[in-house]
Amino acid sequence: MRVLEKAPAKINLSLDVLHKREDGFHEVEMIMTTIDLADRVELVDLPYEDIRIVSHNRFVPDDQRNLAYQAAKLLKERYNIKKGISISITKTIPVAAGLAGGSSDAAATLRGLNRLWKLGLSLDELAQLGAEIGSDVAFCVYGGTALATGRGEIIQHINPPPHCWVVLAKPTIGVSTADVYKNLKVDSIKHPDVRGMVQALEAGDYDGICDLMGNVLESVTLHMHPEVANIKDQMKRFGADAVLMSGSGPTVFGLVQYESRLPRVYNGLRGFCDQVFAVRMLGDVNSLD
Numbered sequence: 001m002r003v004l005e006k007a008p009a010k011i012n013l014s015l016d017v018l019h020k021r022e023d024g025f026h027e028v029e030m031i032m033t034t035i036d037l038a039d040r041v042e043l044v045d046l047p048y049e050d051i052r053i054v055s056h057n058r059f060v061p062d063d064q065r066n067l068a069y070q071a072a073k074l075l076k077e078r079y080n081i082k083k084g085i086s087i088s089i090t091k092t093i094p095v096a097a098g099l100a101g102g103s104s105d106a107a108a109t110l111r112g113l114n115r116l117w118k119l120g121l122s123l124d125e126l127a128q129l130g131a132e133i134g135s136d137v138a139f140c141v142y143g144g145t146a147l148a149t150g151r152g153e154i155i156q157h158i159n160p161p162p163h164c165w166v167v168l169a170k171p172t173i174g175v176s177t178a179d180v181y182k183n184l185k186v187d188s189i190k191h192p193d194v195r196g197m198v199q200a201l202e203a204g205d206y207d208g209i210c211d212l213m214g215n216v217l218e219s220v221t222l223h224m225h226p227e228v229a230n231i232k233d234q235m236k237r238f239g240a241d242a243v244l245m246s247g248s249g250p251t252v253f254g255l256v257q258y259e260s261r262l263p264r265v266y267n268g269l270r271g272f273c274d275q276v277f278a279v280r281m282l283g284d285v286n287s288l289d
């Protein structure tokens, strides 16, 4: 049998860090939403007991380092599944970009294997398993729009952002999430108004959302890679309504309300960056169906 799952990227409309925890992780408060930039995960039964990763992207590991591999292994062990699986990942989401590509592939693998192996698990149960793989995986299991707290695994669904376009530009550098958190100076953070962002989303207030966008990890990544700040400036100059770095970066995204403005932002960025995308928000929780 064969199962196909879409694995969309996320952006962080707001990302705050409250403090460093005893377990080494950081306590966060962030707003995440899925966008229509997605990998494709295809799951096919194998006639022998093994987990095989097939990917034609040279930056994607094809062994136990792959988060999709870890998702399959976790389900096999937890539910004593004596079956083999081939996981083909067609990447569209740039790797190590702050867009949760690997996490979304893992989440898609959890959803897909739940169907293929008829495990009957709820999304909440899959999200709990996902949290064992990585902090962003729980959100990616549901998709949609959410307030994420804890180390990112406690998910509260909220209203999707109003209809708009998202332009993304990824510089050629890759960024290590662990390095960014390690270099964050927790005591000198200027905190974004995450709860205000929840209210703006609940009210469908596009201008409010634009005004309240903020990400405390920017200070670290922009310091390490000044070209990210340059891309932010260019995106603003070309007419995006609001511009922010996603997650630990280095991808920068800009919101554009009117389609008539999109070509100027998109084409302007193409002069600076190899990887530029213009996509829709997919912020509705049912967008994975």
Ligand SMILES: C[C@](O)(CO)[C@H](O)COP(=O)(O)OP(=O)(O)OC[C@H]1O[C@@H](n2ccc(N)nc2=O)[C@H](O)[C@@H]1O
Pocket: 012, 015, 024, 025, 026, 027, 028, 030, 098, 100, 103, 133, 134, 135, 136, 137, 150, 151, 152, 177, 178, 181, 182, 247, 248
């Ligand atoms: C930056 C974000 O992508 C924003 O959505 C997430 O906070 C990171 O999520 P992720 O990549 O799934 O993170 P994980 O794979 O769980 O952790 C990678 C590393 O980032 C650091 N980390 C991650 C999440 C968190 N709340 N605090 C941390 O300090 C830890 O050093 C950890 O070893």
Ligand SMILES: Nc1ncnc2c1ncn2[C@@H]1O[C@H](COP(=O)(O)OP(=O)(O)OP(=O)(O)O)[C@@H](O)[C@H]1O
Pocket: 059, 060, 061, 065, 066, 067, 068, 089, 094, 095, 096, 097, 098, 099, 100, 101, 102, 103, 105, 106, 136, 175, 177, 247, 248, 249
């Ligand atoms: N399925 C996968 N796709 C891409 N990278 C993967 C995958 N599985 C494991 N990885 C490893 O994870 C690293 C980070 O890749 P990923 O694209 O998930 O980063 P990210 O978008 O910054 O994640 P996040 O936003 O959750 O911090 C890569 O360098 C790669 O070695």
